[in-house]
Each structure stands twice: as C-alpha cells, then as structure tokens.
Amino acid sequence: MRKKHDLAGKPPSQRQLRVGEEIRHALAELFRRGDFHDPELAELNVTVTEVRISPDLRNATAFVTPLGGGPMDETLSALRRAAPFLRGQIARAINLRHAPTLSFEADTSFDYAGRIDAILHSPAVARDVGYRSLADRVNGDDDHDDEDDGWDEEEDENETDDLDDDDLDGDDLDDEDDDEDEDEDEGNGGEGEGRRGS
Incomplete structure (x- = not known):
C-alpha cells in the first residue's frame, strides 16, 4: 500500500493503514458478492485500489477504478449514491466504534504510470537516458543492433x-x-x- 502524507504533512499511522486496508478488503468483498438492491450498483465491476482514512478514523476515501475501462463518471456517481448503504455494510464487516463516512475518488495512478511509461519510451528520452527496452535486456542485445549478443x-x-x-x-x-x-x-x-x- 502506498504511504501518502495527509494535509498536516504527517505520514499515516499504522492504525490508519490497518483500518484503511480492512475497509478496502470489506469493500472488495461487497463488490465481489454484488448483492445490492440498486441494479446499477450490482452491475458495477470495480477495483478498490486504496482506502485512506483520517487520523480520527471518521472519514475514509476509497480510490476506485472500473474494471475493463468502464465510464468513471457513472461509476463514481453510483458509488456516491450508495455510500450510506456501503457505510452500513462496512460497519457490520469490521469492528470499529464508529463507521467512517465513505467518499469515493477516481484512482488516477494507473493513468499516471502509463504517461510516465510513454515518456520513457519516447525516442528523445530513450536516447538521452540510454533507456533499453525490457526485451533488449532480456534477449541480451547489448549494442542495440539486430545481432543477438546472448549465449548460444x-x-x-x-x-x-x-x-x-x-x-x-x-x-x-x-x-x-x-x-x-x-x-x-x-x-x-x-x-x-x-x-x-x-
């Protein structure tokens, strides 16, 4: 799980990380089972990538991404409508004094990683940093020609x-x-x- 700093600049405590992970598992299990009264919510295929929780454990933000590249706006609106119901389900699934208020945000880390990968593969950057593709490194092509330099x-x-x-x-x-x-x-x-x- 990624460790992100909150607004005060302090890293999350071990308790925050543990509770966030418990909520993530509980949400993932709810979505896996799919027994919702809302048909739009029942049809969602969602991955919960991370849950960040406030230091007082009262507010939780779940970062989600639709499986198969579905529409993010529709997914977020359905999840936000169902947040009170999901909060009640979370309260039953984990042992906390107060069930946290849930909010849902789009997880853009995969998009960000894709942009970084595209930048690294651009010819100008690859030439500047001496970047070699994974295939070249695995196949043993050390001098970037068409001849294989590996073991024969x-x-x-x-x-x-x-x-x-x-x-x-x-x-x-x-x-x-x-x-x-x-x-x-x-x-x-x-x-x-x-x-x-x-």
Missing part, C-alpha cells in the same frame, strides 16, 4: 565436441595421483606404507 547453445555444444578423447581419459589422472603418493612415501622413509597396511 550451439557454440557450447561445439566446444565440447572439439575435446579429444584423450583429454577426457580418467586413467591419466589416476596415474598422476599414484605418482604423488609414491613421492610422499619416499620422503617419509617408507613410513607411509606402514600406515596404509594397518
């Missing part, structure tokens, strides 16, 4: 085919180990053989 599985297989059978022969390794053991035994005056036998 065929090259790796060809390298193992180039090895001689003699390079992979384990007998040579065993012989070297035996030679080292004999050198150690000679340096100990034959004591090494006595230890091996016991």
Whole structure:
C-alpha cells in the first residue's frame, strides 16, 4: 500500500493503514458478492485500489477504478449514491466504534504510470537516458543492433565436441595421483606404507 502524507504533512499511522486496508478488503468483498438492491450498483465491476482514512478514523476515501475501462463518471456517481448503504455494510464487516463516512475518488495512478511509461519510451528520452527496452535486456542485445549478443547453445555444444578423447581419459589422472603418493612415501622413509597396511 502506498504511504501518502495527509494535509498536516504527517505520514499515516499504522492504525490508519490497518483500518484503511480492512475497509478496502470489506469493500472488495461487497463488490465481489454484488448483492445490492440498486441494479446499477450490482452491475458495477470495480477495483478498490486504496482506502485512506483520517487520523480520527471518521472519514475514509476509497480510490476506485472500473474494471475493463468502464465510464468513471457513472461509476463514481453510483458509488456516491450508495455510500450510506456501503457505510452500513462496512460497519457490520469490521469492528470499529464508529463507521467512517465513505467518499469515493477516481484512482488516477494507473493513468499516471502509463504517461510516465510513454515518456520513457519516447525516442528523445530513450536516447538521452540510454533507456533499453525490457526485451533488449532480456534477449541480451547489448549494442542495440539486430545481432543477438546472448549465449548460444550451439557454440557450447561445439566446444565440447572439439575435446579429444584423450583429454577426457580418467586413467591419466589416476596415474598422476599414484605418482604423488609414491613421492610422499619416499620422503617419509617408507613410513607411509606402514600406515596404509594397518
């Protein structure tokens, strides 16, 4: 959940964040069930992205966005008409001394993120900041040409085919180990053989 500062400049308390999240879950469950008397409200497909609550827990602002890009104005007007009913449902769902007064606002964070993404993908900005697309980074295209700079599985297989059978022969390794053991035994005056036998 995003932490936004209230008008006084103080960040929300842990209690505000917890109660806001409980209200968001309760609203989401109400919209999921969809058992409303208002047919316009029953047909709404809404996502509640965040709920901010005042420090005294008396007022809550729910930020919503219609699923599927539906009309925001109609969605907000239906939610504002149903706010007293939704407040009563919230009071039953969560344990608070006073149910907060609900207000609904459009969540514009997705639009804002889309605008920032479009700006970053514009050719002028991409050139200035050296921005590379995600596809280029994943595919390993480091120099922005049409040639793939990533790992090539065929090259790796060809390298193992180039090895001689003699390079992979384990007998040579065993012989070297035996030679080292004999050198150690000679340096100990034959004591090494006595230890091996016991």
